[in-house]
Amino acid sequence: MRSGMASLLALPWAKSLSAAAAPATAPHLNLSRGARGLPQDDEIVLGVSAAFSGPSRGLGTELYRGAMAYFNQVNENGGVNGRRIVMKLLDDGYQPDPCVANTIELIQDESVFLLFNYVGTPTVTRALPVLKKFRDQQVYLFFPFTGAEPQREPPYGEFAFNLRASYRQETAGLVDNFVALGRRRVAVFYQNDAYGRSGWAGVREALARHGETIAGEATYMRGTQFGASMRGQVEILQARAPDAVICIGAYQACAAFARDAEDLGLHIPVANVSFVGSENLLALMREGRADADSHTRFLVNSQVVPSYEDTSLPAVREYHELMERYNPPLPSSEDVDRIAEGEPYEPFAQSFVSLEGFVNAKLITEIIRRMGDDPQRSGIEDAVFAVRNYDLGVGERVRFGPDRRQGLQQVYYTVPEGDRFVPLDDWEARFGLP
Amino acid sequence: MTRSRRHGREALLVRKLFRKTRFGFFALFAAVVLSISILSITSVSRELRDEYIINSESIAKNIADSSVDILLNRNLATLQSLIDQFVQIQSIRYIYITSDTGEFLAHTFIPGIPEEILASDHTATEPVDRSLPGLGDFIEVGSPILSGVAGTVHVGMDLELLGLKTQRAVGQQIYLLCIILVTGVLASIWLVNLASRPLAALLEFVVRLARERDEDRVAHDDLLVRDDEIGDMARLMQHVADGRAREGGVRTGKGR
Structure with missing residues (x-):
């Protein structure tokens, strides 16, 4: 697939990129009109700060594409309990300070339901104190693309849930x-x-x-x-x-x-x-x-995920099918022209990173589904802890609990x-x- | 010799008297500028260095105080994140944290820890000058974590930057002093000229008095009406000349 960074945000981090999981016919719905506030009647917004520009942009991009493949299918089938799942994307370029600013923006201005698919240790490590600062709002970070310890241990471990091994x-x-x-x-x-x-x-x-x-x-x-x-x-x-x-x-x-x-x-x-x-x-x-x-x-x-060649695993088969069906394009933005030059990126048909994004999306969808018709942030933790022996289709069952905030262990x-x-x-x- | 050329020559003779004065002024100003510059360089350099050390000590202590819980929790990623934030301060070039056994737990060196640092005393906290090949010259200070039982924080401050700061501060002072020097010299030349002009005129007046005959004598009202010492001397000379002229007249009359 040939696609330029034309559709990928690479503006300064403060500049938001609105993209969303949406029906395949309009996969890049701009969320600026309806993404604010806690769950709307028709959608749940996940806040993402990741590297969509710079030398590590491939990571943020592939993780996004994998998640999009799954969310597209969910939304095409009516969403979760009638709500579409959409992502509010902000670019941090894999730099800590922009990630902190993005996190504050996602919590304060965008009031996202939860934070999802962050990329990197230096970024996440600095964003964790923000979650502690806003602890009364019960904003959790789900499945960051990092195996570092800070989001697994005190004093910030209680604000994050990890899926991958450390x-x-x-x-x-x-x-x-x-x-x-x-x-x-x-x-x-x-x-x-x-x-x-x-x-x-x-x-x-x-x-x-x-x-x-x-x-x-x-x-x-x-x-x-x-x-x-x-x-x-x-x-x-x-x-x-x-x-x-x-x-x-x-x-x-x-x-x-x-x-x-x-x-x-x-x-x-x-x-x-x-x-x-x-x-x-x-x-x-x-x-x-x-x-x-x-x-x-x-x-x-x-x-931290099985090989995408191993189609004996149900999740891998599903991943292949949905990546092929939706072939998620690169994130887009209204300012596409400003970032098009100099940063071409050619995504992969399959990759370990997009597979991780895919299984992250699959599990977060399941957690939101378990929260029922009226999902509230206050119910997030209980919904996660209820995942005790869930078969994600990767050959290892997922288990969470108050003392276990990492779902998978396999390397x-x-x-x-x-x-x-x-x-x-x-x-x-x-x-x-x- | 024309009248104007004579006047110029006499003025020149008078200005010679002030040449030493002008040189004296210049030498004095230059000595002042030089001594103040030397004093400034040494004092600014010393003060900036002291300030550098105080700053780095406080930063090292700050990191040491912040590191205790992080170290006890074995959270080295957070520890690295902490020192990464401090190293963004312009004058700080490196930070490293050693354990009580001397193991390097976190540092900011790229591409690796210099041999000199590896070989140094990891418990030292006194300021020390370091010259690291390929990196530059630094002042390094240390601060113990939990009285040293949890390790030591070391902060390296850029001496090159300190030198630049010193140069800038001293340069500004010398620039100001040079302006004062040039202004002072120009002012002294102007003042000397101002003082020498009536003296030259007086000299010319005296010369004419000595040379001129009565019928050639011209009025020197501008000198004779002055109410300063030049005017006094002119009137005195005029008086002496008039007296001599009268005596000459009497003597001539008697001879007839």
Whole structure:
């Protein structure tokens, strides 16, 4: 699908993008007329602040598209208890301050029913105190696209509900597998912010359980592009002679690091966590390279949703069907002309990120459905806690409770095969020591 | 020699008397500007540096106070988020937090922690000057977290920025002093000229008195009517000249 950023908001964060889930014939309904206030008679508004512009725009875009595929179908079938589900989108460019401003706007000005599908740790970490400030309004953040701890622990854990596994679980899984292969010297390449630190802490904790410490570490600045050189970072890690590197970053920088690591002879497994945006990373690394397969042979990515290739799972089949049926276009805005140039983005037919957006939408729809004909914010928490053994169709049942604010626990591991990431079945065969 | 050329030559002779005065003025002003500049550079530099240290100490203490619960909750992402906000302050170039065992729990270094920092005393809190290859020169201060049992916060302030601030502050002062110097020199030249002009006229008057014959004598009303010392001297000279002329006349009469 070829589509430009023409339909994607990339204006300053304060500028809102109104888009909504709506019937397929008009998928981008501008909500400026009716999105305000608590549930209207005919719609429920979910507030979204995410990266729709900048180097991480692929994440916000794919997450949105996956959610849209599901909401389109829900709305086409009459909505939830007669109400359509719509999203009020604001762009934060994956930057903390705009995310804070957006969150305040969504709560105060837009009075959204709940917050949904936020993208990123540095953004969410800063938005959480806003939720605490407005705690009397009982605004909850649902299913942020981050596995960091701040929204899972006191003092802000009570304001958020997570669906995906945490970075702690992802990094622990990666470390355990590397250590099992004898690769005990694990280094970390990370984005030097709350997200990177969260993953770094996960690696450190997991290594400590094996009696090891981080073998070496290198950092990069948030927003670094694929064109940047990572020679300095690669050389820092090379000097520590690691057996494997775990990257905690976004796709542009992590692709640049993996490229330079390969080019500079650091031939060891390079792992990424789910936030990286696997398809975006792979597309960057393969672009224009005749040796793309060998160039990406050391990559291994952890995921928090099953492979979108695994059509034995009902949710994955549904995802394929709805993504194909609606093929959700990029978010649009009235100011489309102002953002069209310089930021082209070509979405993926399927991706782990859009699948995550899809299952997030599926579960939030179920929670709203359980709230009955007159959903109120005061009833949100009880409705979530009532989800105790729900089959989302991903092979793992979802369970929430007062002491369990994360629905899924499973972590999956994937490796590149051509232009896709496929499940990794045999660690020893792929990454065993010679 | 024409009358005007003689006048110019005499005025020049008088101004020579003030050349040293003008030089003296200039030297004095220059000495004042130079000494004030040196004093200014040292005092501004010292004051800004002290202010820098005080600011960084208060920032380090602020972070240390804010970090206690975060550290005890092992919430390193929030800790990183906290220092990321502080490092946006212009003069702060880096922050790092070490545990009580010296482990780096959060930092702002890219692409990695410099070797000099890794090798430094992680419990030190006294201000220390650091020169980090590729990064620049810094003043680093520390602040203990929970009296040091939870770790230490270290804040690095940019010395290059401090130098620029010092240069700017001193530059402004020197600029002002230079304006005063130039104005003072120009004013002194004007004043000297003002004072030398009647003296030159007086000199010319005296020379003429000595040279001119009675019938050539011209009136010098502008000098003789002055009520200052120049006027007094002119009248005195005129009186002496008149006396000598009278004596000359009597002597001539007697001779006849």
